[in-house]
Structure formats: structure tokens, C-alpha cells
Amino acid sequence: MNLKLKIWRQQNSNDKGKIVDYNITGISGDMSFLEMLDVLNEDLIEKNDTPVSFDHDCREGICGMCSLQINGEPHGPDKGVTTCQLHMRSFKDGDTIYIEPFRAKAFPIIKDLVVDRSAFDRIQQSGAYVSVNTSGNTQDANSIPIPKEDADMAFDAATCIGCGACVAACKNSSAMLFTSAKVSQFALLPQGKVEAKKRVQDMVAQMDAEGFGNCSNTGACEAECPKGISLENIARMNRELISAKVAVKH
Amino acid sequence: MSKSGLFKSSIGRKFAMALSALFLMIFLLQHLVINITAIISPDTFNELSHFMGTNPLVQFLAQPILIFAVVFHFVMGMYLEVKNKAARPVSYNKFNGGANSSWMSRNMAISGLVILAFLVLHFIDFWFPEINTKYIVGDMSGMHNGEFRYYEELLHKFANPARVIAYIVAFILLALHLMHGFGSAFQSMGQNNKYIDGLKKFGVIYSVAVPLGFIIIAIVLYVTTLN
Numbered sequence: 494m495n496l497k498l499k500i501w502r503q504q505n506s507n508d509k510g511k512i513v514d515y516n517i518t519g520i521s522g523d524m525s526f527l528e529m530l531d532v533l534n535e536d537l538i539e540k541n542d543t544p545v546s547f548d549h550d551c552r553e554g555i556c557g558m559c560s561l562q563i564n565g566e567p568h569g570p571d572k573g574v575t576t577c578q579l580h581m582r583s584f585k586d587g588d589t590i591y592i593e594p595f596r597a598k599a600f601p602i603i604k605d606l607v608v609d610r611s612a613f614d615r616i617q618q619s620g621a622y623v624s625v626n627t628s629g630n631t632q633d634a635n636s637i638p639i640p641k642e643d644a645d646m647a648f649d650a651a652t653c654i655g656c657g658a659c660v661a662a663c664k665n666s667s668a669m670l671f672t673s674a675k676v677s678q679f680a681l682l683p684q685g686k687v688e689a690k691k692r693v694q695d696m697v698a699q700m701d702a703e704g705f706g707n708c709s710n711t712g713a714c715e716a717e718c719p720k721g722i723s724l725e726n727i728a729r730m731n732r733e734l735i736s737a738k739v740a741v742k743h
Numbered sequence: 744m745s746k747s748g749l750f751k752s753s754i755g756r757k758f759a760m761a762l763s764a765l766f767l768m769i770f771l772l773q774h775l776v777i778n779i780t781a782i783i784s785p786d787t788f789n790e791l792s793h794f795m796g797t798n799p800l801v802q803f804l805a806q807p808i809l810i811f812a813v814v815f816h817f818v819m820g821m822y823l824e825v826k827n828k829a830a831r832p833v834s835y836n837k838f839n840g841g842a843n844s845s846w847m848s849r850n851m852a853i854s855g856l857v858i859l860a861f862l863v864l865h866f867i868d869f870w871f872p873e874i875n876t877k878y879i880v881g882d883m884s885g886m887h888n889g890e891f892r893y894y895e896e897l898l899h900k901f902a903n904p905a906r907v908i909a910y911i912v913a914f915i916l917l918a919l920h921l922m923h924g925f926g927s928a929f930q931s932m933g934q935n936n937k938y939i940d941g942l943k944k945f946g947v948i949y950s951v952a953v954p955l956g957f958i959i960i961a962i963v964l965y966v967t968t969l970n
Contacts, residue, residue, distance in 0.1 A: 499836070501836075512836055562835060562837075564837060564839060565835060565837040565838045565839030565840075565842070566839050566842050566843065570842070591836055591837040593835055593836060593837070596831050596833055596834065596835055597830060597831055598829065598830050598831065598832050599830070662843055664827070664831075664840060664844075664849050665827035665830055665831075666827075666830035666831045667753075667827075667830070669753075694752075697752050697753065697754055698752065700753070701752060701753050704829075704830060705753075705830055706753075706826060706827040706829075706830030706831070707753045707756065707757060707823050707826060707827055708753070708754075708757060708931070709827070709848060709849070709851065709927070710848065710923070710926070710927040710930045710931065711843075711844035711845070711848035711849055711923075712843070712844055712848065713840065713843040713844040713849075716842075716843035716844065717843050724930065724935060725935045727930065727935075728930050728933045728934060728935030728936075729933065729935070730754070730933075731754050731757070731758065731930070731931060731932065731933035732932075732933030732934075733933075734749075734752065734754045734755070735749065735754065735755070735758055735932070735933060738748070738749035738752070738755065739749065
């Protein structure tokens with residue numbers, strides 16, 4: 494199939510950037526979206542042009558590295574998939590496809606479609622861990638009984654790959670779904686409960702400090718999340734934060 | 744760094760929005776109940792209006808709380824809207840919001856501003872004249888030519904079809920605002936549990952029924968003036 498691509502090109506973080514039009518031909522419906530961009534880049538390299546920079550790593554839908562706002566939706570029109578798992582059969586011959594970076598103040602553009610998502614790392618570092626004594630006397634994890642339902646919910650939250658689609662989809666560039674998934678995966682388990690109050694306050698404070706927007710409960714994040722992370726996690730984080738703020742002596 | 748107060752965090756501010764919203768939704772229901780009496784029994788409407796207009800608890804406790812809640816909900820809503828806009832300084836060339844969320848959830852600021860404009864009109868129509876009569880002129884009797892004046896004043900206002908249309912438009916926007924706001928308030932307060940589906944269904948009924956009630960009353964009053 495033949496496509497018209499409208500791709501955001503920006504040399505570096507200081508460049509203003511603009512949409513550049515490309516025509517691409519001979520694309521198979523079996524190609525992934527990233528493979529289609531590979532074909533475009535090979536064309537550009539042959540013409541001594543600068544290839545389009547974009548993020549990718551595993552190309553198996555599990556690493557969270559690929560991004561892209563495709564026709565106004567993070568990871569494109571298909572639900573529950575990352576861009577690397579989006580196939581060109583989701584498009585029709587002659588389609589025009591807008592390809593833009595994930596946009597948020599907290600995700601500055603490095604080049605073209607590559608954005609700096611280290612704000613997520615800093616949110617993680619601010620509390621998404623359990624402090625354990627690694628002296629070698631760690632007890633067997635199975636010795637702590639955990640209700641199946643709690644374990645399942647914690648695991649569901651832990652499937653978040655931190656790709657940033659929630660931020661990209663949200664009209665407010667809010668990182669609440671990501672942060673709440675990371676808060677929830679610990680808050681639901683006995684090992685995480687010990688530091689739960691401090692964790693949620695530190696992580697929300699870091700989230701706010703990074704410049705992400707507030708949550709308007711539009712549900713766009715949940716709808717676009719390639720891993721189907723639920724809004725229930727945001728409600729849980731709200732609960733955790735409100736009770737922590739009320740309970741903790743300042 | 745995390746030891747700041749609840750209302751300095753993004754979640755705390757949403758919590759405050761939700762609390763003020765719940766208060767306003769309860770007020771709205773009470774307002775509707777009194778208005779319904781206007782089309783069923785004008786005498787009852789007159790008596791209730793006189794009670795609400797002269798009872799010191801309503802006037803000097805409930806009314807200031809209500810005004811504070813309205814102002815707070817508006818100012819905080821606009822503050823959050825400005826902050827949210829700032830979180831995406833460069834917008835998308837193509838943004839397909841309809842693919843993942845409802846129009847009303849993405850445009851609460853727009854429906855909110857229409858409701859605020861309506862409130863200004865509503866205050867000019869009823870609240871300012873009331874305050875003037877009672878506290879500036881000093882006439883606390885609620886009487887005009889030997890009869891309660893409230894119902895007559897109400898009819899007088901709704902004789903104007905332009906006002907009726909403005910009210911209807913505002914209440915449609917209010918319905919859209921509530922349609923998202925009701926469920927959203929519970930989510931902001933952390934209530935997403937086994938009751939949420941039932942609450943959301945109740946929210947839809949509330950969001951349609953309450954504004955529709957106000958619309959029907961406005962139309963009935965207008966029709967009454969035609970006779």
C-alpha cells in the first residue's frame with residue numbers, strides 16, 4: 494500500500510520543529526508500524542537525508558520503549574497494543590498518517606519522535622520499591638500468605654510498562670495512571686504496606702514536581718493503555734494519599 | 744518533601760473539587776424540590792420561599808457556605824484548567840480525543856463557564872433584587888399588595904421567552920457537566936469499588952432528571968403566563 498506520512502521533525506530540544514510530509518510506497522499490511530518507519534528511514538538514508546529518530550527496543554510489546562502519537566492516539570488506533578505490535582493492516586491504501594511525539598511538558602523532545610521519559614524514572618525512584626535487608630536472611634516470599642484477589646490486582650498493576658501512553662492520551666498530560674499503577678502494585682501487598690503512607694506521598698509529590706497535569710477522570714489513559722491498567726488504581730492512589738495526608742503527623 | 748498539606752497536592756485539590764461538587768449537587772436537589780412546588784402549589788412555594796428568604800440559619804449560615812462553595816468550585820476549577828493546559832505547552836497537530844473519552848469529560852471548563860454565566864443571570868434575576876428588598880430597602884415582609892410576592896415575581900421573570908431559552912440552554916450544559924462530574928467526584932475521592940457501577944447509574948439518572956426538572960418548571964411557568 495501507499496501512504497502519506499506527516500511526521501514531526503525536530504533536530505534537537507532547542508529546535509522549533511515542524512510537520513514534514515513523506516510519501517511511502519510498497520508497504521505490506523504484515524509489517525509492523527516500526528518496520529514501516531524502518532523502510533522510510535532506509536529510503537531517506539539512500540537519498541542522503543537524515544532518518545527519522547524514534548524509540549524502540551524489544552519490538553515484542555513488553556519493554557515500553559516505543560511510543561508515537563499516531564493519528565492523534567498513543568500507539569495508534571488499535572486497542573491494547575504498543576506501536577511495535579500495531580500492524581499496517583490497520584491502515585488503508587492512500588491513508589494519511591500523522592506521526593507525532595508523545596507531548597507533555599514533563600516529556601521534553603530529544604529529537605524528532607524521541608522524548609525524554611526519565612520523569613517516570615524519577616517518580617519510580619521516589620518510592621516505588623520495598624526497603625529490604627539484603628543480609629542473606631531474606632525469608633521465603635511464599636511464607637507470607639496473600640489473598641489471591643490482592644495478588645492478582647497487584648500483578649495487574651505491575652504489568653505497567655511505563656511507556657507514557659497515559660500521559661500522551663490525557664488532555665492534561667497527567668501521569669496519574671502510571672503513578673497509581675506503581676503505587677498500587679506495592680500498596681496491595683503486605684511487603685509494601687509498611688512504607689505505603691510515605692511512598693504514596695513521595696511519589697505524588699514527585700509526579701507534581703515533574704510538571705504533569707491533574708486528573709480529570711476522562712478515562713483516556715485507561716482506554717489507550719497497551720496493558721489495560723485500570724482507573725481503579727487511580728482511585729486507590731487517591732484513597733491512599735488522602736488517608737496518608739490526614740493520618741500522618743506533620 | 745512529601746510533608747506538605749493535602750490541598751497542595753494535585754490529588755488533594757481534586758478531592759476539594761469533589762467535596763464542593765457534592766455539596767452543590769445536594770443544594771441543587773433541594774432547590775429543585777422547592778421549585779417543583781411552584782407548579783403544583785403556588786401557596787406552598789410562597790411559604791417555602793419566605794422561610795428560605797428570612798430564616799437566619801438559611802440566610803446567614805447556609806447561604807454564605809453555598810456562595811463559598813460556588814466560588815471555590817469555580818476558582819479551583821479554573822486554576823486546575825490553567826495548570827493542565829500548561830502541562831502540554833506544545834499541542835498535537837492531530838488529537839483524536841473522541842477515540843478514548845467523552846466530549847463532556849474533556850470540556851468541563853466550557854460547560855462550567857456556561858453554568859457560571861447562567862448563575863450571573865440568575866443572580867441578576869432573583870438574588871440581587873431579593874437582597875435589595877430585604878436588606879437595603881429593609882422590607883422583610885415578603886408581601887406585595889397584601890399577598891406573598893414570590894410566585895408573582897417568578898411568573899413575571901418567566902414571561903420572557905428569551906430568558907426561558909437561556910435557562911434551557913444552561914440546564915442542558917449543566918446536565919452534561921453533571922454527567923461526567925457525578926461519577927468523577929467519587930473517583931476523585933477514591934471511591935472506585937463494587938458500588939461504583941450503581942453510583943454511576945444513579946449519577947446518570949440524577950444528571951438527566953434534575954436539569955430536566957428545572958427545564959420543565961421553566962416551560963410550565965412560561966405557559967402559565969400565556970393564559
